Structures are given as structure tokens and as C-alpha cells.
């Protein structure tokens with residue numbers, strides 16, 4: 001089994017090395033951090049969503065902004081669409097495809113930002129949320145893992161981090177992107193330098 005551990009970690013390392021060589025993706029991270037910072041500067045809100053592990057990432061992202069990341073600083077208005085009552089009501093009455101689009105319809109205002117996370121880029125509920133956000137004047141950032149997905153065409157800023165055949169490697173890259181985005185927002189809004 002030890003050889004499988006090593007192979008698995010090596011695969012993860014290669015996926016990260018590929019991202020480090022992907023200048024286009026890194027440029028998109030900077031663009032996305034600018035969008036988020038502008039939104040917070042004007043007291044807007046950021047809404048995040050995804051399915052399964054990507055919902056966990058959406059919640060992780062939001063809590064580090066509304067709660068705490070590396071240091072104490074003012075709370076930032078980030079909300080993950082993880083309300084079980086909303087998801088079950090909307091899923092039951094309107095269909096699972098509508099759970100996130102209806103959330104953004106309820107809360108999203110012009111100047112807000114939606115972060116949609118989907119490793120395949122083809123989850124219908126995330127796609128519909130991005131479409132509804134655009135109708136409302138809400139800017140959209142998408143984290144995906146497959147080039148040229150449905151979300152690639154829709155998002156204002158798409159950060160695509162391919163990680164191979166499976167969703168887990170993509171998610172591991174997504175969480176690194178998420179932490180980098182939050183770091184950039186804190187640098188911009190609070191002049192954090194994180195110098196050691």
C-alpha cells in the first residue's frame with residue numbers, strides 16, 4: 001500500500017506543478033481577487049455554491065471571509081448557499097437544478113459576486129445560478145476543472161484547474177486557489193503583507 005500512498009501524493013504534486021506553470025490560470029486568480037475586493041469595498045456580498053465536496057469548498061471559502069483566515073480583521077460579507085431548509089424546499093418544489101439559482105434570485109443584487117464551483121463544469125444547478133446571477137447584474141467567478149465546459153462560456157472569470165480524471169485532485173487545487181484568493185483580498189483591503 002505504501003507505493004499507492006506515494007503514487008497518490010506524487011499525482012497531487014504533479015497537478016499543483018501544472019497549475020504553477022499555467023500563467024493564464026494565475027492571471028485569472030488575480031482578476032477574481034480584484035472582483036471580490038471591489039465587491040467588499042462597496043459593501044456588496046459574495047455568494048458561493050457547489051455540490052458535494054465543492055459545497056464544502058464553498059462553505060470553507062465563505063467562513064474564512066465572514067469569520068477568520070490568518071489574522072483578525074473586520075468581517076466580510078460572504079455567504080455559502082448551504083442552508084438545508086432552502087435546499088430541500090426548493091429541491092422538492094422546483095427541482096434540484098433550481099436550488100442555487102433561486103438562492104441568488106432571493107439575495108443577489110447588482111454589485112454582488114457569485115462564486116460557482118464545479119469540477120466538471122457541468123452541474124446544472126451551478127450553471128443555472130450563474131445564468132440567473134447575470135440577469136441580476138451579479139458578477140460571476142467559476143472554479144472548474146475541465147476546459148471548455150458550459151461554465152467556461154458563462155462565467156465573467158473562470159479559473160480552470162485541470163487535475164486529471166477525477167474530481168478529488170481538482171478539488172485539491174480549488175482549495176489552494178480559494179486560500180490564495182482570500183490572501184489576495186486581505187492584502188488588498190487590509191494591507192496585509194504576511195511577511196515572516
Ligand SMILES: O=C(CO)[C@@H](O)[C@H](O)[C@H](O)[C@H](O)COP(=O)(O)O
Nearest residue numbers: 051052053054118119120123167168
Ligand atoms: O467530493 C467529491 C469527489 O471528490 C464528490 O462529492 C463530488 O463533489 C460530487 O460528486 C459532485 O456532485 C460533483 O459535482 P461537480 O464538481 O462535477 O459539479
Ligand SMILES: [Zn+2]
Nearest residue numbers: 060061064179
Ligand atoms: Zn482554509
